[in-house]
Amino acid sequence: MKKTLKTLPEFYYIGLGAFSTMENYFANGQVNYTALLITWLMFLQVFYKNKILGLIYGNVCALFSVYMLLALVSEYNEFNSGTIEAVRMLIYGSVLFVSGLIMAIFMIYNYATSETKFNENEFTITY
Numbered sequence: 713m714k715k716t717l718k719t720l721p722e723f724y725y726i727g728l729g730a731f732s733t734m735e736n737y738f739a740n741g742q743v744n745y746t747a748l749l750i751t752w753l754m755f756l757q758v759f760y761k762n763k764i765l766g767l768i769y770g771n772v773c774a775l776f777s778v779y780m781l782l783a784l785v786s787e788y789n790e791f792n793s794g795t796i797e798a799v800r801m802l803i804y805g806s807v808l809f810v811s812g813l814i815m816a817i818f819m820i821y822n823y824a825t826s827e828t829k830f831n832e833n834e835f836t837i838t839y
């Protein structure tokens with residue numbers, strides 16, 4: 713259970729990237745390679761647990777979440793205030809990006825307080 717909680721941010725971003733890739737493909741017929749790359753990097757991070765990369769990924773995801781929250785508020789200001797579409801966009805977007813920010817902060821905390829660099833695991837140990 714403790715290992716699952718420590719990898720929860722990575723699984724959140726894997727799910728978010730997979731959802732974004734599938735949604736973009738089924739809606740437009742185009743592949744979102746950026747979301748695929750983020751999904752793949754988070755998938756590798758689950759197994760290798762590199763401390764430096766974990767801190768970098770956490771900071772990048774936190775900055776992106778803050779940026780998207782600000783973009784969401786800016787987009788909300790362009791709508792006529794009080795319309796149901798504007799309120800729905802604000803609620804869903806804020807839940808998505810605030811949870812992304814919380815997961816990024818949790819990821820930064822996990823890797824900042826880890827004692828080792830996690831260089832060796834079952835995939836890299838040679839006998």
